[in-house]
Amino acid sequence: MIHDESRPLLSVRHLTKRFGKGCTACSHPEQLPEGSNHCPHCGTVWACNDISFDLYEGEILGIVGESGSGKSSLVQCLYFDSSITDGSAHIATYQDGAANIFRESSQQKRYIRNHLMGMVYQNPWIGLRMQFSSGGNIAEKLIAAGTFNVHEIRARAKELLDHVEIPVTRMDEVPLHFSGGMQQRVQISKALANHPPILLLDEVTTGLDLSVQARVLDLIRRIQRESRTAMIVVSHDLGVIRMLCDRTMVMKQGRCIEAGLTDQILEDPHHAYTQLLVHSLL
Amino acid sequence: MQPHLKQTYNYAFLDEGSKKEIRRTTLKAVAIPGYQVPFASREMPIGRGWGTGGLQLTLSLIGDQDCLKVIDQGNDDSVNAVSIKKLVQSCTEAEVTTDSERATLIQTRHRIPEVPIRADQILIFQVPLPEPLRMVEAKERKTKQLHAEMDYSGIWLRLYEDIVKWGKISIGADYPALAHKRHIFAPSPIPRYDLPKLNHADGLFLFGAGREKKIYAIPPYTDIEPLAFDDYPFETEHFDGCNCRLCGSSDTFLDEIFDEKTGQKFYQCSDTGNCRKRQEKRHTP
Numbered sequence: 001m002i003h004d005e006s007r008p009l010l011s012v013r014h015l016t017k018r019f020g021k022g023c024t025a026c027s028h029p030e031q032l033p034e035g036s037n038h039c040p041h042c043g044t045v046w047a048c049n050d051i052s053f054d055l056y057e058g059e060i061l062g063i064v065g066e067s068g069s070g071k072s073s074l075v076q077c078l079y080f081d082s083s084i085t086d087g088s089a090h091i092a093t094y095q096d097g098a099a100n101i102f103r104e105s106s107q108q109k110r111y112i113r114n115h116l117m118g119m120v121y122q123n124p125w126i127g128l129r130m131q132f133s134s135g136g137n138i139a140e141k142l143i144a145a146g147t148f149n150v151h152e153i154r155a156r157a158k159e160l161l162d163h164v165e166i167p168v169t170r171m172d173e174v175p176l177h178f179s180g181g182m183q184q185r186v187q188i189s190k191a192l193a194n195h196p197p198i199l200l201l202d203e204v205t206t207g208l209d210l211s212v213q214a215r216v217l218d219l220i221r222r223i224q225r226e227s228r229t230a231m232i233v234v235s236h237d238l239g240v241i242r243m244l245c246d247r248t249m250v251m252k253q254g255r256c257i258e259a260g261l262t263d264q265i266l267e268d269p270h271h272a273y274t275q276l277l278v279h280s281l282l
Numbered sequence: 283m284q285p286h287l288k289q290t291y292n293y294a295f296l297d298e299g300s301k302k303e304i305r306r307t308t309l310k311a312v313a314i315p316g317y318q319v320p321f322a323s324r325e326m327p328i329g330r331g332w333g334t335g336g337l338q339l340t341l342s343l344i345g346d347q348d349c350l351k352v353i354d355q356g357n358d359d360s361v362n363a364v365s366i367k368k369l370v371q372s373c374t375e376a377e378v379t380t381d382s383e384r385a386t387l388i389q390t391r392h393r394i395p396e397v398p399i400r401a402d403q404i405l406i407f408q409v410p411l412p413e414p415l416r417m418v419e420a421k422e423r424k425t426k427q428l429h430a431e432m433d434y435s436g437i438w439l440r441l442y443e444d445i446v447k448w449g450k451i452s453i454g455a456d457y458p459a460l461a462h463k464r465h466i467f468a469p470s471p472i473p474r475y476d477l478p479k480l481n482h483a484d485g486l487f488l489f490g491a492g493r494e495k496k497i498y499a500i501p502p503y504t505d506i507e508p509l510a511f512d513d514y515p516f517e518t519e520h521f522d523g524c525n526c527r528l529c530g531s532s533d534t535f536l537d538e539i540f541d542e543k544t545g546q547k548f549y550q551c552s553d554t555g556n557c558r559k560r561q562e563k564r565h566t567p
Contacts, residue, residue, distance in 0.1 A: 106431050107432065110433060129439075136439055140435050143438045149511060149513050172447075
């Protein structure tokens with residue numbers, strides 16, 4: 001796909017995600033009490049509050065923040081796992097960036113999920129079908145994108161599993177029998193099956209031991225280098241963000257409080273919360 | 283002394299309102315090939331799961347000018363087929379037959395007659411499980427959504443896993459197929475041998491699932507494609523070198539019969555009506 005590099009691949013504007021009905025006391029986010037995303041009157045939680053950002057081709061954007069800051073909600077909205085309350089997103093390679101992907105029909109959303117995006121969840125039980133073989137998990141994505149040839153599917157699955165350093169001999173084994181790190185790598189290979197231009201990674205290394213973490217991070221960097229996939233990396237771990245991301249967005253209580261080059265944010269944090277975050281880095 | 287009570291039922295057992303509702307559902311089913319239309323399945327004098335869906339379709343369509351054939355796995359004489367025939371006879375004036383070419387309505391369980399269905403005939407299937415996606419998704423709400431979005435990767439994945447495990451697709455009967463390039467449907471547990479008969483047929487095929495409360499249809503001249511991978515094509519059962527021991531045919535669906543005493547294996551036509559006709563033809567010079 002030919003793509004103008006100066007144009008963002010994905011641009012998200014004013015994305016808002018609310019859990020709860022909302023009331024007159026919180027009809028505008030400015031009315032919410034200072035330092036909270038929780039409406040004291042109706043109990044509505046504003047998980048993402050007016051988030052805007054751009055993602056360029058081949059770039060890794062980090063989203064960092066404490067738990068409950070809305071970073072996972074954000075990527076789940078982008079992958080259509082949950083619906084949004086308000087906002088828009090455009091993908092440059094989808095209908096030439098003219099369509100707000102949140103307004104598309106569920107069939108079109110499915111197309112975008114299968115062809116233009118890949119998602120890796122923190123919990124591999126969500127991203128993988130544990131009762132089906134690893135090859136089958138990759139096959140599911142390939143079939144969804146219209147490959148109906150078993151030999152082609154198996155050749156591609158072998159290639160992908162080899163790429164994420166899983167022995168091809170274990171291709172027909174269920175991921176249930178794999179270690180956490182291996183499951184995570186199967187998930188990554190599944191997400192990459194259809195060469196998506198955008199990859200969403202939600203806390204991929206959380207819960208893995210350090211050596212396994214390092215291998216997964218290496219893999220992500222290699223993928224970015226080789227296929228120029230644009231990625232959004234969600235993490236609460238500044239170490240991961242520092243290692244992977246070109247640009248970083250800091251979220252707190254549903255709002256984006258600071259955004260910029262990763263180095264800048266880590267060396268010279270402006271917002272008090274970011275300063276706290278950087279200084280608590282071990 | 284108690285007066286002798288004579289129970290009188292409406293023509294064709296069901297009341298007119300019910301028959302109308304079932305026919306209306308059927309029309310919708312015909313309009314959307316392979317789509318399962320919900321209907322209010324009635325209480326019938328036979329147990330649910332014993333052909334109530336097919337029976338309700340038959341009763342909603344039958345009139346005095348009709349000629350009915352009921353088959354159970356190809357067999358005209360099985361208890362279930364005979365009881366259903368008797369029930370229909372007791373509440374209509376319709377004629378019954380074992381000759382599939384004479385019948386206007388054919389209610390069937392798990393087989394399609396050997397002689398192709400004509401444009402003036404309707405074949406009614408008794409369906410135990412109308413949802414082809416049930417084996418990959420347990421929730422009805424979800425399967426409806428999967429059909430709506432045409433998200434069939436789950437069932438394809440099952441076929442892929444089958445090939446990886448067994449080297450072939452191991453589904454024998456009730457092989458899923460795509461109707462009119464849109465809906466995947468369960469053809470009821472007919473053998474794979476019968477599935478191609480649904481493709482571009484002259485007659486109408488109706489499917490009734492009484493327990494699951496669904497009606498669906500394959501109208502004449504509809505594209506029916508059994509699910510298959512490019513490099514693992516769909517295959518039907520074949521009976522190379524076998525003949526029916528009664529009529530001698532080698533081009534029909536054969537049942538294998540095993541004699542416990544002699545340990546011998548026989549083959550015999552599954553479609554008994556057709557077999558009988560062939561035998562008669564063979565014996566008349």
